[in-house]
Amino acid sequence: MGRILAIDYGTKRTGIAVTDELQLIASGLTTVATSTLLPFLKDYFSSEKVQLVLIGEPKQKDGTPSAVEEHISKFLKEFTSHFPDIPTERVDERYSSKRAFQTMIDSGLKKKQRQNKALVDEISATIILQDYLYNN
Template sequence: MARILAIDYGTRRTGIAVTDELQIIASGLTTVDTKQLLPFLKEYTTKEQVELFLIGEPKQMDNTASESEFYIQKFIEVLEKEFSSIPIKRVDERFTSKMAFQTMIDSGLKKNQRKNKALVDEISATLILQSYLYSK
């Protein structure tokens, strides 16, 4: 089986998580400068087989799209052109940043470590992926 790769897209940084090859375990992979996201994905997909891209779908509490959805849609258009053979699914990502921060607290990270926004993005991508795996 191939991996599932989750993307927590941000205008500056993007968190990335992947499954194992059996698609059982979600693990944080890295955080990438968003300007380097496509080159990173191209390199990653040459080394690992990816069967699905999951992209977080940020929504407001009233279920409307958040402001960042405009940028995510532009990214998806490029992603579809570059990786036409890999399908894309969207996953509601409401509260993932708050859950990621709470995960950091629960795991005993010190206050200065919790300020690491890149780690929050990576954990958020992992939570997006884990919620998808639970729903399958």
């Protein structure tokens, strides 16, 4: 059984989370500059078996696609051409950033630490992955 990897795609930074090999535990992996996302994934896939990649699907409150969706669609095409054997699935990520920020508060992180946007992105990816594991 391979890992499940979740991506919280952003135009500047992308948060990444991953499960253990038994797909029981979701953990934040890292945040990378979006411009280096494909090379990072290529390197990661060369050392870890990944069975599925989840990509957050940002939506407005009314369910319409968020503005970043255009960039995500382009990334998905590139991802599929680079990694045709790795299936992808879209996951609704509404409120994941707000939940990530609340998680940081609940964890007792100081205000300065909560301003770390890279950490928010990584926690958001973890929340996307946790939601997927819980609902499947």
